[in-house]
Amino acid sequence: MAVVFEKPKSLTDAPFHYCPGCPHGIIHRLVAEVIDELGIEGKAIGVAPVGCAVMAYDYFTCDMIEAPHGRAPAVATGIKRCRPDNVVFTYQGDGDLASIGMAETVHSAARNENITVIFVNNAIYGMTGGQMAPTSLPGQVTQTSPYGRDVKHCGWPIRVSEMLATLEGPEYVARVAVNNVKNVKNAKKAIKRAFENQIEGKGFSLVEVVSACPTNWGMTPKAALEWVESDMLPYYPIGVYKDRSAGEGK
Amino acid sequence: MAERILMKGNEAIAEAAIRAGCRHYFGYPITPQTEIAAYMAKKMPKIGGVFLQAESEIASINMVYGAAAAGMRVMTSSSSPGISLKAEGLSYIAGSDVPALVVNVQRGGPGLGGIQPSQSDYFQATKGGGHGDYRMIVLAPASVQEMASLTIKGFDLADKYLMTSMILADGTIGQMMEPITFEDAEIKTYDKPWALTGTECKRPHNVVNSLYLKPDELEKKNFERYEKYEQIEKNEAMWEDYMMDDAEICVVAFGIASRVAKNAVMTARSEGIKVGLIRPITLWPFPKAAFEAVSDRVRAYVSVELNMGQMIEDVRLATKCSAPVTLCNRTGGMIPSPDEILDSIRNAQKGVL
Structure with missing residues (x-):
């Protein structure tokens, strides 16, 4: 019988621990498909974050390390500087990358560190049970913003891609989403580009993936994907924010 | 006979590290240890090594963590307030059983304290500093000569036992100059089959990790680590x-x-x-x-x-x-x-x- 669909080679057989309807599964798959297509499984070294994706080290078949909260780009820097021929990527959430790890994010981008960063923005801390993230939207209800995020009290959500694009350093910064088939396809293209850039020695490439958290948003998976479209994407527009080789930048 | 040269304590550490085969240094400026970083910045690019000034102590210890996990002889150096910032990374390095050399050229504390010599990080170095059950091998040089010899020893012990060796020096020994000799010490290298090198699709993936969600597994890991520490107590004490x-x-x-x-x-x-x-x-x-x-x-x-x-x-x-x-x-x-x-x-x- 012809095989029409199968698991990417770069994913292990371990069942994901993610909640029903969580797009982490899709994003893991996209990363693994790209690793397969580029034939870099044997060269790849992944850095897992602290957060929902902490156990990514169980899911990818390449060598993996688990970094302290927010420090994945620094850990990746250490590895890449020692082993420039390996392909080093981080996989981080919004609390990890945009709150506690913002310094590591900005400075690895500024150095144009030749690594690939997959940044999953679902506007909430998932693993700890749904607290306000640096990317939670104004008015968004979370466990630690029970009356809705009051920007007068705790400030505005951070648009990471736009901010990093102001730096001279990074090679490539793009925002994608995984809330529908078309967006998933485009997300994969951006992720592939981010890995190709590293292989070609071009430097720091970050793909911000606008994602959903049905469990902590208190929505069905379908309603969560709709909320991505109606509320997240207007604040976090899809697009390529920096692409030095193509001479692009918004 | 090896040449006798006049050297600053901090520079002796840097030179000894290079002689011990260290080719990766990640640091951040802080008085009174900055000569180590300056020495590395000058030498590493000339010998095919890596010197990188990180954006913070936190980033530098995590670069050390990554490089150590990648199987390299790697070090960082700092002084008291900076070591406090590195404490998180020291705990992860201990929990992941990777080898590193960390230098603390101590200054007075607590807080920003002062920049004059001190030994007030004794507790931090020997009793923890970071969270969790762990130890570091702590070496205390009393001369510029020992800054060099204990650095070489520290790398060896770190690789042998897969943990952090800390050089606990102070601002005086870091700054003072004394004549020293670099004997051509035999540098031992260790196989690191656990290191992140890329699988080349020839072996199961290596995972460097300190997370054990099942309490019995974490307990077992900690017990094993303390068996190692017992061996060190038995075999490595020096005075x-x-x-x-x-x-x-x-x-x-x-x-x-x-x-x-x-x-x-x-x-x-x-x-x-x-x-x-x-x-x-x-x-x-x-x-x-x-x-x-x-x-x-x-x-x-x-x-x-x-x-x-x-x-x-x-x-x-x-x-x-x-x-x-x-x-x-x-x-x-x-x-x-x-x-x-x-x-x-x-x-x-x-x-x-």
């Missing part, structure tokens, strides 16, 4: 005995404090006091055997420290409180004069007459 053959009063001091204490011991001897010095070279493991060997004879101990009395707790434990232990200390960047230590020796003598 120097000075005039201890017939000593009834025992001064205990490490690092720069031991240099001053030696003067005081000599003077006290000329006064007829039977006094000697135990100088711990490893602070962890603390050299308990040194104290066991003399416990029948020594009637009083004087712990000389540049802090408010931190090592004194280990002296009491090692001596099982078999004799009184008094403290002779200065802190905040102050160093005791030989006369101050001499007074403490005389008082200890009076106390046991």
